[in-house]
Amino acid sequence: xxxxxxxxxxxxxxxxxxxxxxxxxxxxxxxxxxxxxxxxxxxxxxxxxxxxxxxxxxxxxxxxxxxxxxxxxxxxxxxxxxxxxxxxxxxxxxxxxxxxxxxxxxxxxxxxxxxxxxxxxxxxxxxxxxxxxxxxxxxxxxxxxxxxxxxxxxxxxxxxxxxxxxxxxxxxxxxxxxxxxxxxxxxxxxxxxxxxxxxxxxxxxxxxxxxxxxxxxxxxxxxxxxxxxxxxxxxxxxxxxxxxxxxxxxxxxxxxxxxxxxxxxxxxxxxxxxxxxxxxxxxxxxxxxxxxxxxxxxxxxxxxxxxxxxxxxxxxxxxxxxxxxxxxxxxxxxxxxxxxxxxxxxxxxxxxxxxxxxxxxxxxxxxxxxxxxxxxxxxxxxxxxxxxxxxxxxxxxxxxxxxxxxxxxxxxxxxxxxxxxxxxxxxxxxxxxxxxxxxxxxxxxxxxxxxxxxxxxxxxxxxxxxxxxxxxxxxxxxxxxxxxxxxxxxxxxxxxxxxxxxxxxxxxxxxxxxxxxxxxxxxxxxxxxxxxxxxxxxxxxxxxxxxxxxxxxxxxxxxxxxxxxxxxxxxxxxxxxxxxxxxxxxxxxxxxxxxxxxxxxxxxxxxxxxxxxxxxxxxxxxxxxxxxxxxxxxxxxxxxxxxxxxxxxxxxxxxxxxxxxxxxxxxxxxxxxxxxxxxxxxxxxxxxxxxxxxxxxxxxxxxxxxxxxxxxxxxxxxxxxxxxxxxxxxxxxxxxxxxxxxxxxxxxxxxxxxxxxxxxxxxxxxxxxxxxxxxxxxxxxxxxxxxxxxxxxxxxxxxxxxxxxxxxxxxxxxxxxxxxxxxx
Numbered sequence: 001x002x003x004x005x006x007x008x009x010x011x012x013x014x015x016x017x018x019x020x021x022x023x024x025x026x027x028x029x030x031x032x033x034x035x036x037x038x039x040x041x042x043x044x045x046x047x048x049x050x051x052x053x054x055x056x057x058x059x060x061x062x063x064x065x066x067x068x069x070x071x072x073x074x075x076x077x078x079x080x081x082x083x084x085x086x087x088x089x090x091x092x093x094x095x096x097x098x099x100x101x102x103x104x105x106x107x108x109x110x111x112x113x114x115x116x117x118x119x120x121x122x123x124x125x126x127x128x129x130x131x132x133x134x135x136x137x138x139x140x141x142x143x144x145x146x147x148x149x150x151x152x153x154x155x156x157x158x159x160x161x162x163x164x165x166x167x168x169x170x171x172x173x174x175x176x177x178x179x180x181x182x183x184x185x186x187x188x189x190x191x192x193x194x195x196x197x198x199x200x201x202x203x204x205x206x207x208x209x210x211x212x213x214x215x216x217x218x219x220x221x222x223x224x225x226x227x228x229x230x231x232x233x234x235x236x237x238x239x240x241x242x243x244x245x246x247x248x249x250x251x252x253x254x255x256x257x258x259x260x261x262x263x264x265x266x267x268x269x270x271x272x273x274x275x276x277x278x279x280x281x282x283x284x285x286x287x288x289x290x291x292x293x294x295x296x297x298x299x300x301x302x303x304x305x306x307x308x309x310x311x312x313x314x315x316x317x318x319x320x321x322x323x324x325x326x327x328x329x330x331x332x333x334x335x336x337x338x339x340x341x342x343x344x345x346x347x348x349x350x351x352x353x354x355x356x357x358x359x360x361x362x363x364x365x366x367x368x369x370x371x372x373x374x375x376x377x378x379x380x381x382x383x384x385x386x387x388x389x390x391x392x393x394x395x396x397x398x399x400x401x402x403x404x405x406x407x408x409x410x411x412x413x414x415x416x417x418x419x420x421x422x423x424x425x426x427x428x429x430x431x432x433x434x435x436x437x438x439x440x441x442x443x444x445x446x447x448x449x450x451x452x453x454x455x456x457x458x459x460x461x462x463x464x465x466x467x468x469x470x471x472x473x474x475x476x477x478x479x480x481x482x483x484x485x486x487x488x489x490x491x492x493x494x495x496x497x498x499x500x501x502x503x504x505x506x507x508x509x510x511x512x513x514x515x516x517x518x519x520x521x522x523x524x525x526x527x528x529x530x531x532x533x534x535x536x537x538x539x540x541x542x543x544x545x546x547x548x549x550x551x552x553x554x555x556x557x558x559x560x561x562x563x564x565x566x567x568x569x570x571x572x573x574x575x576x577x578x579x580x581x582x583x584x585x586x587x588x589x590x591x592x593x594x595x596x597x598x599x600x601x602x603x604x605x606x607x608x609x610x611x612x613x614x615x616x617x618x619x620x621x622x623x624x625x626x627x628x629x630x631x632x633x634x635x636x637x638x639x640x641x642x643x644x645x646x647x648x649x650x651x652x653x654x655x656x657x658x659x660x661x662x663x664x665x666x667x668x669x670x671x672x673x674x675x676x677x678x679x680x681x682x683x684x685x686x687x688x689x690x691x692x693x694x695x696x697x698x699x700x701x702x703x704x705x706x707x708x709x710x711x712x713x714x715x716x717x718x719x720x721x722x723x724x725x726x727x728x729x730x731x732x733x734x735x736x737x738x739x740x741x742x743x744x745x746x747x748x749x750x751x752x753x754x755x756x757x758x759x760x761x762x763x764x765x766x767x768x769x770x771x772x773x774x775x776x777x778x779x780x781x782x783x784x785x786x787x788x789x790x791x792x793x794x795x796x797x798x799x800x801x802x803x804x805x806x807x808x809x810x811x812x813x814x815x816x817x818x819x820x821x822x823x824x
Contacts (some may be wrong), residue, residue: 071675081741112206144239163251276815341619382633409438
């Protein structure tokens with residue numbers, strides 16, 4: 001089929017399981033016979049092997065369902081579209097238990113039933129233990145003829161009149177269900193059909209249109225139709241095949257159907273709408289001269305120039321209570337501002353804020369506070385307190401960092417230096433720094449000390465005594481380099497001091513100074529943390545001990561990330577090798593964390609800047625992110641050393657952001673169609689590098705920038721973040737939620753195999769609804785005709801025995817919208 005996007009669509013009539021569901025026994029017997037004298041005649045019988053093929057399902061989980069259409073909870077004019085559900089398992093609709101009645105043939109064993117709110121009032125519904133619902137207190141209701149469900153299976157059942165099923169809900173299931181069920185699979189353009197490994201999914205479609213109800217005063221005026229609430233049920237027909245084929249069954253009997261999945265939505269009375277309509281409205285909103293495609297507020301026409309400038313920059317006035325109790329108005333802007341970002345004279349160097357008050361900005365020209373950064377600090381602080389996982393990670397890291405640096409402070413104090421070291425003029429030895437910040441585990445030290453000292457002619461105690469004597473005597477030839485160098489710079493308390501000028505291995509050839517008598521512990525700790533070598537050693541140790549390793553795909557990727565690894569390496573440590581198989585993953589990414597914040601913090605008064613059916617490009621404020629990170633790191637800081645370590649911990653906790661790179665760009669999309677789009681996938685890259693083109697098949701394509709994050713904000717708003725300005729972002733109607741129904745005015749235009757228009761225009765509303773006058777179905781009181789004559793329509797367009805072709809004719813081709821961020 002013709003499609004201008006990167007992804008096409010492949011349709012299959014059915015994917016049928018090879019054998020029915022159930023438990024099977026495999027018997028294997030081997031017979032060996034020969035000829036001639038003493039010919040063998042042996043029979044070998046293996047023990048029977050029992051295996052099961054699936055099990056009868058009484059409910060589905062959200063993981064089983066790819067999408068429901070119309071989207072659950074949506075409010076839209078969908079009266080011309082048939083509801084359906086997409087399932088991740090392409091075989092599920094054709095699963096069966098045992099042998100089906102001969103007349104059922106190859107029809108699917110599930111169906112979508114659509115019930116209006118007034119119909120649901122007359123359909124008994126119950127939820128509970130499946131065994132109880134299908135075997136107890138039936139009261140004349142016909143349950144499915146299946147084996148008693150095992151204990152622990154929960155189910156929802158609905159009791160539907162046989163007459164309603166025949167007339168409106170499920171007429172002629174043997175012939176219509178094959179046409180209403182098919183398998184879909186996305187296909188990259190130019191790829192042959194054979195050998196494609198993209199996942200397929202099944203689609204089960206209802207046969208009723210969820211039309212709005214006519215107004216009692218003006219029943220023929222379609223513009224005055226009233227909204228109607230509908231509920232769709234995906235029901236299992238297993239065990240009811242014989243009842244559904246029995247035309248002589250009492251129409252007043254009720255069948256108890258297991259509802260595997262259900263969802264509700266509201267149909268509006270406005271004219272028909274499609275994804276193309278939503279995309280067109282987005283395009284029109286972006287062309288609005290008052291706001292355009294930028295995330296900014298529209299100031300009043302009579303606003304003063306400073307106010308106009310602030311609002312165009314993305315600020316909004318907020319009520320602000322000062323520390324003195326006075327109330328005033330201050331400016332606030334979240335992390336998102338207009339694109340392109342405003343040029344400011346702010347220095348790239350960031351001085352961490354220790355509290356929110358330090359981040360307050362007072363404009364002397366406007367005499368107004370800017371509380372953006374102060375609010376960001378508080379938001380980061382509260383985020384950690386509200387997230388137990390983040391809180392535990394941060395406090396564990398802080399405690400470890402403080403313990404390590406204070407261990408070095410104590411080991412290099414004036415008393416310790418005078419007692420243990422022959423000379424302090426050369427600075428602190430590297431081995432002492434390593435012993436304090438990254439000590440070798442005691443069992444490894446013991447094994448190293450004992451190397452070469454074990455003898456079968458001595459006891460273990462004698463071996464240990466001999467090893468200790470060698471160490472204290474200064475013999476280093478038998479010790480590994482780490483312990484040897486450390487012990488050579490230490491002397492026993494009672495031994496002689498080494499001569500002045502004795503060679504010592506110092507840190508990076510420069511050496512951090514030992515503490516003096518005049519220094520306090522905090523002052524000495526400040527000196528140590530300020531030393532580049534010590535801070536890098538501590539950073540490297542904390543990363544190695546607290547950050548989870550992640551496999552990298554190949555040597556080239558590891559090499560790309562080498563600059564980050566080298567920056568965190570300890571003194572004397574080689575840069576990461578190109579053959580390394582693991583790399584560090586950062587604890588938190590500040591850009592991704594802001595997507596977890598409430599929408600009000602990100603975009604206050606969103607309706608004013610992001611109306612329904614709109615798409616807005618924005619920039620991410622790096623200053624806001626820095627204050628946000630400062631607030632997170634402030635949790636658990638109670639001492640001067642805690643504050644001292646915060647900048648260092650920032651390099652460990654947060655994924656580094658290059659201040660010289662292009663600013664982070666984003667796109668925010670708001671529309672009802674977002675409800676039906678796929679859930680955000682896991683994002684991220686082991687090396688921090690992303691491909692030039694990032695594509696999520698069936699949703700969007702980003703060209704010219706890497707995808708950083710994708711998340712939902714509310715039910716109808718999608719947030720996309722890119723590592724720079726993309727060349728274009730193309731939105732595409734997802735393949736599994738493409739509309740299955742009619743064109744405008746209740747008609748259907750046939751199409752050729754190449755996607756071009758065919759020769760037929762079918763008036764479906766006028767000719768192929770079963771519950772219209774002179775048709776076998778009956779309309780539900782107060783409703784318009786809704787039940788589609790599936791077989792009649794299939795005969796008209798020539799695909800009675802071709803479910804895939806029928807699906808192709810009824811599908812509305814995917815709509816696309818290409819958006820380009822403004823350049824100035």
